[in-house]
Amino acid sequence: MPIRIHTLKPRRVTGFNKVTSIQNLRQLRRRALLAGNTVGFVPTMGALHQGHLALIRQAVRENDQVYVSIYVNPTQFGVSEDLSSYPRTWDADKIKLAALAKEFKNNDRVGHMSTVFMPSTEEMYPSSPPSSEVDGQGSFVTITPLSSRLEGTSRPVFFRGVATVCMKLLNIVQPERVYFGQKDIQQTFVVKRMVKDFHLNTEVRVGSTIREQDGLAMSSRNIFLGERRRKVALVLLDSFKEVQKVFARGARKRRFLYNAAFDKLSSVEKVQRALPRAKRARFEIDYISIADPDTMDELEEVNSERGAILSGAIKMLPLEEPQEGEDTGLGGGKSSVRLIDNIHLELLSAKVGYIP
Ligand SMILES: Nc1ncnc2c1ncn2[C@@H]1O[C@H](COP(=O)(O)OP(=O)(O)OP(=O)(O)O)[C@@H](O)[C@H]1O
Numbered sequence: 054m055p056i057r058i059h060t061l062k063p064r065r066v067t068g069f070n071k072v073t074s075i076q077n078l079r080q081l082r083r084r085a086l087l088a089g090n091t092v093g094f095v096p097t098m099g100a101l102h103q104g105h106l107a108l109i110r111q112a113v114r115e116n117d118q119v120y121v122s123i124y125v126n127p128t129q130f131g132v133s134e135d136l137s138s139y140p141r142t143w144d145a146d147k148i149k150l151a152a153l154a155k156e157f158k159n160n161d162r163v164g165h166m167s168t169v170f171m172p173s174t175e176e177m178y179p180s181s182p183p184s185s186e187v188d189g190q191g192s193f194v195t196i197t198p199l200s201s202r203l204e205g206t207s208r209p210v211f212f213r214g215v216a217t218v219c220m221k222l223l224n225i226v227q228p229e230r231v232y233f234g235q236k237d238i239q240q241t242f243v244v245k246r247m248v249k250d251f252h253l254n255t256e257v258r259v260g261s262t263i264r265e266q267d268g269l270a271m272s273s274r275n276i277f278l279g280e281r282r283r284k285v286a287l288v289l290l291d292s293f294k295e296v297q298k299v300f301a302r303g304a305r306k307r308r309f310l311y312n313a314a315f316d317k318l319s320s321v322e323k324v325q326r327a328l329p330r331a332k333r334a335r336f337e338i339d340y341i342s343i344a345d346p347d348t349m350d351e352l353e354e355v356n357s358e359r360g361a362i363l364s365g366a367i368k369m370l371p372l373e374e375p376q377e378g379e380d381t382g383l384g385g386g387k388s389s390v391r392l393i394d395n396i397h398l399e400l401l402s403a404k405v406g407y408i409p
């Protein structure tokens with residue numbers, strides 16, 4: 054879809070504004086409006102990788118100015134989740150953003166990454182300290198039943214936190230377009246539903262999942278894996294490939310498709326279980342979902358034309374008996390690492406799905 058609408062040519066500049074206050078952000082936004090510039094917005098939690106950078110590249114192709122936010126939002130982490138250990142890497146992020154800005158400077162067909170918004174929690178949650186309790190008090194946006202399923206089952210406050218912070222960020226930035234990654238597919242559904250139901254004046258754009266060379270979906274949390282768990286982590290994508298195979302051979306019923314993924318995951322887990330503790334990387338299956346591409350409702354049977362969203366999550370368990378000199382990942386392998394991924398299951402998987 055040709056959607057790039059550059060109005061006035063922005064100045065070719067490398068520098069970007071680093072803004073922490075809502076008031077200053079709004080001033081910049083007003084100036085952009087008066088200059089007739091469109092604004093694209095990429096919300097992130099930092100620890101930037103190629104997945105984030107791809108979203109920013111897409112945004113500068115489609116807008117005059119791009120704002121990026123870096124904010125680790127406490128309300129989307131449950132009380133026993135990894136808020137305190139979530140990677141915060143501003144020094145490295147700054148270098149990546151500066152390199153991107155330089156890349157854009159020499160290309161007059163793209164917009165300008167003009168602003169990085171890094172608010173404090175006091176700024177974002179002005180009335181009360183934000184609660185991560187399931188029955189916590191506060192001003193929240195809830196999108197149900199979508200938020201209670203799949204990711205929401207394991208992370209009961211997750212989408213309430215995401216919808217709440219996205220509502221705040223969209224109210225502050227008021228972008229023409231906002232960008233999310235397909236890796237977090239359920240999040241894109243929740244945000245689209247929120248934008249529709251609350252009449253927010255922005256277009257939600259979804260960028261494809263960026264992967265490591267072997268296919269692992271990039272994620273800020275991958276740095277916790279270490280070498281041993283990193284190798285086994287590919288099992289989730291491998292299980293999707295098994296589903297793709299049986300789908301291509303004609304299977305359409307949920308139980309056949311589901312079993313193809315489940316059998317792969319179970320057999321790899323069995324192999325790991327049988328290895329010595331010092332060598333193995335064990336994991337638990339959280340869920341496998343085969344869902345409608347428009348609603349994310351679970352399907353009993355997949356339509357050949359429309360296909361399905363095949364998504365899943367596994368939990369890589371803490372590393373057992375780390376060895377002297379072993380790459381155990383950030384944090385020494387002490388914590389579980391939850392990984393998610395998805396592909397579009399369809400007969401012409403070369404079109405949008407991941408090509409194994
Ligand atoms: N591999 C990826 N490809 C494309 N987009 C991605 C990828 N990983 C993350 N994104 C998108 O980047 C945006 C910011 O995500 P976030 O900062 O939480 O990074 P993350 O890698 O998803 O981290 P996490 O480990 O928390 O899952 C989201 O819209 C997310 O979907």
Ligand SMILES: CC(C)(CO)[C@@H](O)C(=O)[O-]
Nearest residue numbers: 096097098126215218237
């Ligand atoms: C959208 C988001 C920035 C909200 O905190 C976060 O959930 C993320 O990074 O995917």
Ligand code: BAL
Nearest residue numbers: 098129130211237240
């Ligand atoms: N990428 C989604 C943010 C989270 O997992 O908290």
